[in-house]
Amino acid sequence: MSVTRFPDHTLESAPAAARATMAxxxxxxxxLPVGVTRLASAPELLNGFLKVSALFESTTLDPLAREVVIMTMATRNGCHLCVAMHTARLTALDADAALLAALRDGNPLPDERLEAVRQFTLAVLATNGAVDDAALDAFLAHGHTSRNALEVVLGIGAYTMSTLANRMTDAPVDPQLAAFA
Known part of the structure; x- marks a missing residue:
């Protein structure tokens, strides 16, 4: 994909509707992450993603469970930028190395409660939300709630926007995240 189609906007070159968000x-x-500078070409997408992402961060899912949803989306959709960014986030949360490796490789997680989140996320995606009772019951059996199930959908929505847009714009990993790539 040609970078010129999705320029790396500055605060001065970005559409006016994206500037406050970028700042x-x-x-x-x-x-200023390159992913943001490229998404600024569509201020509605940039602003929308950041608002939905903030809503997802405010859910009752715990931080590690939210990161499981995000990393499941990032690896499934092949978003190298999101994988690096959320590897950094998981590292900041002191996530276990085995958990990080499993998430990055798309393998079963060593923590059964978090694996239930990963499996449920994949089930929601595979069924376009029409999960069967067995999938929902397996999720709920690990201490999650029906509210959490809907919060997973919110996370899928947010990170569908992010992963697809980052891939479309071919956003590179910023130097600040290179160690997590």
Missing amino acids: AVERKQGY
Whole structure:
């Protein structure tokens, strides 16, 4: 994919509707990620993803469970940028090395509760949301709730936007995340 189709916008070159969001991301991250500079071409997508992502972060799913949903989406959709970014996030959460390796490789997770999240995420995707009772019961049997099941759908929605857009724009891994790529 040609970079010129999806330019690396600056705060000055970006559409006006993306500038405040870009500035906020830069303040929060300490740098302006290339994924953001490319998504700025569509301010509605950039703003929408960040709003939905923030909503997902506010759910009752615990941080590791949310990261399992995200990494499941990232590996399934082949988003190398998301894999690096969320490997960094999991590292900051002191996630076990075996958990990280399994998530990155798309393998069963060593933690049964988190594996239930991964399996449920995959079941929702495979059935377009029409999960059967067995899939839902397996998820619920590990201490998750029906609210959590719907929160998984929110995470899938957010990270469908992110993974597909990052792949379309061919967003590279930022130098700040290179160690996690």
